Amino acid sequence: MPTTTQTDSGSSEAEQAAEETTSGPVAFGEFAEVKKDMGARLKVSIGAPADYTATDSIFEPEVGKFVSVSAQAELLAGTVENISEDEFTLVDAQGNRYEPTTVSLDDMFLHLLSEGEPVSGTIVYDVPADASGFTVEYEPTDLNEKSLGVLASWK
Numbered sequence: 001m002p003t004t005t006q007t008d009s010g011s012s013e014a015e016q017a018a019e020e021t022t023s024g025p026v027a028f029g030e031f032a033e034v035k036k037d038m039g040a041r042l043k044v045s046i047g048a049p050a051d052y053t054a055t056d057s058i059f060e061p062e063v064g065k066f067v068s069v070s071a072q073a074e075l076l077a078g079t080v081e082n083i084s085e086d087e088f089t090l091v092d093a094q095g096n097r098y099e100p101t102t103v104s105l106d107d108m109f110l111h112l113l114s115e116g117e118p119v120s121g122t123i124v125y126d127v128p129a130d131a132s133g134f135t136v137e138y139e140p141t142d143l144n145e146k147s148l149g150v151l152a153s154w155k
Contacts, residue, residue: 032152040078064129093133
C-alpha cells in the first residue's frame, strides 16, 4: 500500500506539496502520488520488472537482455501534463542505472495527460543478463528541462 498523507486545510502550500508526494519506495504495482510544478498532481504506478522478448523488435539487446515494466499514470489535478519513459530509470542491486531503450514504436511510453484519463504502456531497458534486485525511479523535469529530483520510486 502506498505511503501517502492527507493535508489539513490549515497547512502551508510548501507543506502540502511535500505531503502530497509519496515517500518511497513503494511496492511494485502500487500507486505513488506526486506533485510536479505548476500545480500538477499525478498518480503513477510501475509494475515489477520482468524479462521481455519483443515479438516485433527491430533491435536486439546490446548489453545483455531486455527487461520491461508496465507503467500507469493519471493526472489528478492541474492542467495538461506529459509523462514519458525517459523520466524513469531502472537501478539494479549494485547501483547501476539504466535508461529506457526503444525496441519498437509500439512499446514507447509517451503521453499527454488530461485530468481523469488514465494512460498505460510499457517501458523497456537493456540490462546485463545477470542484473537483478531492481528499483525504478521517477525523476521528471520542469518546463525548463531542469530535474525536479526523484519524486517516487518502486521496489
